[in-house]
Amino acid sequence: MKKIITFLYLLILAYACYDDKGNYDYREINQISIQNIDSLVLCDQMDLLSIPVTLEGTQYSDSNRFTYMWEVNQKVVATTKDLNVYANFPLGINTARFVVTDKELGTKAFKNFRINVSSSTAGDGILVLSKYQGHAELSFKRLDREGSTFTPNYYEALTGNRLGTNPRKIHRCYIPEAANVNSGLKIETDQRLKCLSEETLVEIGENKYLDHNFFISRAMTLPPDITEFDVKACWHLTTSATTTSLGGYIFVIANDELWHDQRMAMPAYNVDLNMTFMQKASPWHGQLSPVMFLASLTGSGTQNYSSPELLYLFDESEGQFIYANVNSSAANRACSELGIYAGYSLLYGTHTASPNQAVAVLGNGSVYRMLYLKLPSKTSETAAVPFTVLADVIVPGEVINSGTSYYPMKNESYMFFATDNGLYRYNLRDLENGNAPGSQNRIMTLTDFGYNADDKITCMTVSRTEQEILLGISRYGEDTEGMGEELKGDVLVLDLKTMNMIRKYEGVAGYPVDLMVKYQKFLRDGKENGVDVSDVLYF
Structure with missing residues (x-):
């Protein structure tokens, strides 16, 4: 009896399948093959990365019938058929994939690959x-x-x-330090000096800044507690950077004070010396303009510069020039012989091709003056080279201004x-x-x-x-x-x-x-x- 029931069940099931055979619309799926993407793509960081793609389908390969997505490190970087993006990816191996989706059927095809990014910077x-x-x-x-x-x-x-919100200047240092703690690029932004590597153009370590702690760690005396370090200006001056001799200065105006460090190194002899001086204010403790300059910068040999001594600044509160001895802790001194320029700021200053002759540009928002100055470059020259204004001319605002x-x-x-x-x-x-x-x-x-x-x-x-x-x-x-x-x-x-x-x-x-x-x-x-x-x- 059991065998008869089983036979009848199979007979009914076979009839149902036969009777329903024509009710299904079988459709062959378009299978996509992705060509021209290597399993390992080589590129330089920040270069334009271009990957043209060829699609081959079993039924159709019209590019308009698909959507596209390129992912690098699980982040979408493009939604076009061909990839054309700047390789702003980390150095080394990056995982990537290309996804093609059929608009009508919703089916997907994938191509996984890797991008090996090398330094271009x-x-x-x-x-x-x-x-x-x-x-x-x-x-x-x-x-x-x-x-x-x-x-x-x-x-x-x-x-x-984000790099910051108030960018001002880029500075370059050619003198490497241990572990590159004072890396070769400084970006002056938000009254701070952000340190970047001169090779990768990004930080070495997180949120690295050159601030008062850099100077304090190198100085022989400790200043009182410092709660802020508002940078107004910075200048890296390299005097030598050969295989046998490294020398240079970093000058910073912060908190209306001059901070400076001189470094001298001879790597072959394991010699590495520095002189650091901090918080050198104006004699009147006034507000300093964000500008500093030398009276002379002369070449030494075929490659180097002679070390400077006197650095010139401007006290806006008193309207007077001052100078600092960058090789000593001596207090900054006034250059009263150059006159008083009440209400002016120093917009620019520089040494020139003529020794002991400098140019300074002053402005008060409506009047702009260019001064031609005769200045000593060393303390030993102050008697023979007196502080002198050789010329003082008014310049039209459409010719020279604050910008x-x-x-x-x-x-x-x-x-x-x-x-x-x-x-x-x-x-x-x-x-x-x-x-x-x-x-x-x-x-x-x-x-x-x-x-x-x-x-x-x-x-x-x-x-x-x-x-x-x-x-x-x-x-x-x-x-x-x-x-x-x-x-x-x-x-x-x-x-x-x-x-x-x-x-x-x-x-x-x-x-x-x-x-x-x-x-x-x-x-x-x-x-x-x-x-x-x-x-x-x-x-």
Whole structure:
């Protein structure tokens, strides 16, 4: 009986399957094959990573019928068929995958691969410090490879952190220290000095800053408790950086006081010495301008500079120049012989190609004065070289103002400066005759290179061979915060002698604040041993 029931059950089941055979619509799934992605992709950090993809389907491979997603380290970096992104990924191996989804069926195809990222930042390059959407950012272009492109705003993309909100300057130190505790780049932002590696362009360690603790750890005496360290200005001066001798200074104006450290090292003999002095205020303890300069900076041999002694500053509260002896703990002294400039700030100061002759620019918001000064560079010269104002001229505000950038030639009496949309070349000898800079000294305007009249040169630098001049240009108009999504900060590279354009990089930064040619090796004039120009820079 049991066998009969089982037989009848199987018979009914077979009939049901036969009767329902035509009720299902069987459809073959389009199977996608992803081609042209290697299992290991090699690239340099910050370079443009391009991976063109070929799709092959068993039924169709029309790219419009799919959506795409590229992931690196479990983060979506692109949603296009082909990958074209800047490799702002950590150095070393990064896990990645490419996902293709059929819009109609929802089926997916995957390609897992790895990206091995190498450093592209250890060589020579251009750094642009800018303000983008209200915060500080950095852009970079390598100069050691032809055809390389700018990596705009790499810092936050690479680190996940903000650089700051009030960027001012980039500083370069060529003297390495143990464990690189005082790393080779300083970014002046938010009244602080953020330390970055000159090789990776990011921090060595988390939130590394050069502050009063750096000076205190190197000083022979301890100051009273310090609760803040508000940086107004910084200057790294390298005097030698050869295989046998390292020497240099770091000067910082913070809390309206001068802090400075001199380092002298001979690695082959395990010699490493420093002199550190702190909290050297004005004789009147007034407010210091964020500027410092020397009376002379002379070359020594084929590669080095002679060590300086007297550093000049300006007390805004008293309207007077002062000087500090950077090789001693002696108190800062007044230069009363240079006069009183009540209500003025020191906007710029520099030594010139002529020993013991310096230029200072003062401003009070409406009037701008250029002073040509004769100054001692050492205490032993104070009798023979008295403090003297050789010239004092009023400069029109449209020629020089608080936003002007400057560069004095190293071996000539000329100075370049940029104001608003114009670049000027001025012979400092004209100061001796009382001839102020004016429109007759303008050698180019941005309109010569296709810019609008309201575009501005916001910063500039010159290559160490003095063959090229680099201009940071803003197309933001009156917006100094770099708001909006579009990058409107450009870099224009010109031949310094002919003013012919070498390269124009558009949309590579926010509002440019400072730019630098980051050299990996210190060469005073870009010459190896002072003989042959060794710089090969692919602008």
